[in-house]
Amino acid sequence: MELLLGKPVADHISEQLIKEVEGFNNKPKLAIVRLGENPNDMAYERGAKSRCEKIGIDVDVHEFSSDISQEELIDMLRDLNNDEKVNGILVFRPLPKHIDEDIIKHEVRYDKDVDCFNPINFGKLYEGDSKGFVPCTAVAVMEILKYYDIDAMGKNVAIIGASNVIGKPVSFLLLNKRATITVCHSKTKNTSQITSNSDIIVSACGVAKMVNESYVSEGAIVIDVGINVDENGKLCGDVDFENVKDIASMITPVPRGVGSVTTSILASHVVKAYKMHNNC
Amino acid sequence: MELLLGKPVADHISEQLIKEVEGFNNKPKLAIVRLGENPNDMAYERGAKSRCEKIGIDVDVHEFSSDISQEELIDMLRDLNNDEKVNGILVFRPLPKHIDEDIIKHEVRYDKDVDCFNPINFGKLYEGDSKGFVPCTAVAVMEILKYYDIDAMGKNVAIIGASNVIGKPVSFLLLNKRATITVCHSKTKNTSQITSNSDIIVSACGVAKMVNESYVSEGAIVIDVGINVDENGKLCGDVDFENVKDIASMITPVPRGVGSVTTSILASHVVKAYKMHNNC
Numbered sequence: 001m002e003l004l005l006g007k008p009v010a011d012h013i014s015e016q017l018i019k020e021v022e023g024f025n026n027k028p029k030l031a032i033v034r035l036g037e038n039p040n041d042m043a044y045e046r047g048a049k050s051r052c053e054k055i056g057i058d059v060d061v062h063e064f065s066s067d068i069s070q071e072e073l074i075d076m077l078r079d080l081n082n083d084e085k086v087n088g089i090l091v092f093r094p095l096p097k098h099i100d101e102d103i104i105k106h107e108v109r110y111d112k113d114v115d116c117f118n119p120i121n122f123g124k125l126y127e128g129d130s131k132g133f134v135p136c137t138a139v140a141v142m143e144i145l146k147y148y149d150i151d152a153m154g155k156n157v158a159i160i161g162a163s164n165v166i167g168k169p170v171s172f173l174l175l176n177k178r179a180t181i182t183v184c185h186s187k188t189k190n191t192s193q194i195t196s197n198s199d200i201i202v203s204a205c206g207v208a209k210m211v212n213e214s215y216v217s218e219g220a221i222v223i224d225v226g227i228n229v230d231e232n233g234k235l236c237g238d239v240d241f242e243n244v245k246d247i248a249s250m251i252t253p254v255p256r257g258v259g260s261v262t263t264s265i266l267a268s269h270v271v272k273a274y275k276m277h278n279n280c
Numbered sequence: 281m282e283l284l285l286g287k288p289v290a291d292h293i294s295e296q297l298i299k300e301v302e303g304f305n306n307k308p309k310l311a312i313v314r315l316g317e318n319p320n321d322m323a324y325e326r327g328a329k330s331r332c333e334k335i336g337i338d339v340d341v342h343e344f345s346s347d348i349s350q351e352e353l354i355d356m357l358r359d360l361n362n363d364e365k366v367n368g369i370l371v372f373r374p375l376p377k378h379i380d381e382d383i384i385k386h387e388v389r390y391d392k393d394v395d396c397f398n399p400i401n402f403g404k405l406y407e408g409d410s411k412g413f414v415p416c417t418a419v420a421v422m423e424i425l426k427y428y429d430i431d432a433m434g435k436n437v438a439i440i441g442a443s444n445v446i447g448k449p450v451s452f453l454l455l456n457k458r459a460t461i462t463v464c465h466s467k468t469k470n471t472s473q474i475t476s477n478s479d480i481i482v483s484a485c486g487v488a489k490m491v492n493e494s495y496v497s498e499g500a501i502v503i504d505v506g507i508n509v510d511e512n513g514k515l516c517g518d519v520d521f522e523n524v525k526d527i528a529s530m531i532t533p534v535p536r537g538v539g540s541v542t543t544s545i546l547a548s549h550v551v552k553a554y555k556m557h558n559n560c
Contacts (some may be wrong), residue, residue, distance in 0.1 A: 102409075122406040123399030127444060154467040162455055164407060175442055175463055180474070182462040183455055187434040194460070 001245050002148075004223070004252040006140075006260025009147040013264040014055055017271050021056035028274035029058040030088040030114065030266075031080050035073075035099075036066030041092040044263075048090070051263040057270050060086075066096045073099060074107050081109040087277055088114035088270035111276055114269035116169070125169055128176045131276070133269055138169035140261035141202060141223055142177075144252060150200070150221060152179035158195040160184045160211070160238065161204035166225055170202055191215070203238035212240040213247055222251045225258050281525050282428075284503070284532040286420075286540030289427040293544040294335055297551050301336035308554035309338040310368040310394065310546070311360050315353075315379075316346030321372040324543075328370070331543035337550050340366075346376045353379060354387050361389040367557055368394035368550035391556055394549035396449070405449055408456045411556070413549050418449035420541035421482060421503055422457075424532060430480070430501060432459035438475045440464045440491070440518065441484035446505055450482055471495070483518035492520040493527055502531045505538050 021028065030052055034041055049059045062076065080086050089112045095101050110120040116135045124132025145152060157174050161167035162185045171181050182198070184191045185205075195201045195215040201222050203211050208228035216222060226238030237254030245251060252258050274280075301308065310332055314321050329339045342356065353375075360366050369392045375381050390400040396415045404412025425432060437459045441447035451461045462478070464471045465485075475481045475495040481502050483491050488508035496502060506518030517534030525531060532538050554560075 119403030119407055119409070120400060121403070123401070123403035126402040126406055126448065127399055129399070154469055156469070168406065168455075175448075178465065178467040180462065180464055180468040182460065184460055185458065187458040188460040189434055189436070 001248055002250045004144055004148055004250050004257065006144065006252065006257050009140075009144050010051075010261045010264040012147060013143065013261070013268055014051070017055045017264070017267055020271055024274065024278070024280070026085075027056055027058045028087045028270050029060065029085050030090065030270045031083075031086045032059060032061045033073075033076070033080075033089065033091045034061060034063050035068055035092065035096055036064075038092070044092075048263045048266055052267050052270065055267050055271075057267055067098075068096075070099045070103070073104065077104070077107040081107075081112065084277075086112065087273040088112055088266075090115045090266065091117055093117070112273055114266060114273055116165075122164075125172050133272075134173065135165045135169050136262045136265040136269065137166050137225060137258065138173060139265045139268075140258050141170050141225065142173050143261055143265065144223065144258060145200075148250065150250070152177045152200060154178060154180070155199040156180050156182070156197060157200040157202065158182045158184055158191075158198040159202045159204070160191060160195065161206070161225075163204065166204040170204070170225075174202075195220075205238050207238055208236050209238070209240035209243075211238050212243045216244045216247050218247055219249045220247070222248045223258065224252050224254050226254060227259060281528055282530045284424055284428050284530050284537065286424065286532065286537050289420075289424050290331075290541045290544040292427060293423065293541070293548055294331070297335045297544070297547055300551055304554065304558070304560070306365075307336055307338045308367045308550050309340065309365050310370065310550045311363075311366045312339060312341045313353075313356070313360075313369065313371040314341060314343050315348055315372065315376055316344075318372065324372075328543045328546055332547050332550065335547050335551075337547055347378075348376075350379045350383070353384060357384070357387045361387075361392065364557075366392065367553040368392055368546075370395045370546065371397055373397070392553055394546060394553060396445075402444075402449075405452050413552075414453065415445045415449050416542045416545040416549065417446050417505060417538065418453060419545045419548075420538050421450050421505065422453050423541055423545065424503065424538060425480075428530065430530070432457045432480060434458065434460070435479040436460050436462070436477060437480040437482065438462045438464060438471075438478040439482045439484070440471060440475070441486070441505075443484065446484040450484070450505075454482075475500075485518050487518055488516050489518070489520035489523075491518050492523040496524045496527050498527055499529045500527070502528045503538065504532050504534050506534060507539060 052059045105117045108117050110118045116133045121132040157179045159171050192215045196217050204225035224237035224239040230236040332339045385397045388397050390398045396413045401412040439451050442465045472495045476497050484505035504517035504519040510516040
């Protein structure tokens, strides 16, 4: 079994970005908007900041109390939309309950929307328009496949989970690559049978160690997007790694798999936005 | 085998719309934009006009020569966007080659975009936002399922074809209904095996009579969205009706199936737009 580690993928993407950014007249800039101090947000922010700065991308963190009013948040986003120096905007979600996400998502200018919050970018994904932005984790899955020379065209791919941020966009990206996709979820009656007939399994269901030997056929490729905690309080994926490691031909581990690639995708989106804004 | 005819579905939808429109202060209005005299466009236009007028919807046809300039077309669409009396805009596609569809599609105001041309409406479909507009034929499939009491939740549904106007939106609508969807297309290696394991088959591949007994299991439900011409020049679907009629439990015929429902969906979208514009 080949372990599909995320680090070489992230490093490869970062190296390419560093070269690109060196040729720019100015440093690209990412604005991160964080309301409150959710530890998950802050951990991701640290990783994103470190990754971006290594690449030569400036990061401004706009931190506000979680009781900021909707009007203040909108005013701030409009300032960022209009600020020519800002190329990408990332707003941590979910937003506090008194703020209407359905209004805010339209306030992130679509060509700075590096985390795919604005539905215009979902529309571009749907149409297969490469000028849009796709949720970073979904792109991370595709970049892992690309880096390890896994061609999805014509393959049977089962996606477990149908969320807007992972299951749906991964399904679309794979469909655009001409894979035959099956989307399974909590109402699916025979998930293990479907995944057993699949060449590639992408799991993003958020159930610790659900995907065991009954789900995986000999030689299948398993991409584990889950981030869960097991019965001993240890970080684990959706896949029961020990149970399937002698069956699958390739597996992304958790940690050190898909999650390690996400911030490099975010950085690549900021660079892409910079190039669109500067016609280069 | 039960024949799933389109007419009762269309009649049922029309009756409900007639009652709704009677309660309105003004008549809803659909603007149809047609460039040139494509016979298919003109046939659909006649059907749409007749259906809408029976329901109490005004239809204005804006007919132009196919050599209209892109600027003139945009000016005209902006006039329709700004015209308070116009609730829905339908632009026949494909557009002539000298006109850039990628520009024009953004010029149809999204809340008048009754035929789902503007990518904003694809974004709404993606998110499962019911305020958007979905391509009419895809909705027609869903209305047939609803009328004949076919609950897709938890069912295995194979969709043959991945076009932006049918395969993709039907897949999304079914996923939003919590069906387990598999999207097959020309690169799929085992379509007949996948469809044989499906409870419902939706075919929109445009290959005359492809779906025969090797694709359909005993008792499956078959929705045929194809409109093709057979070896004798007769209209037919993607399904070999004679070959599968004793195997499937339900089939939509072609003609008299899905195609008969489409104009009533278009009318329902104009009424939906009218209600949004008038807050009723």
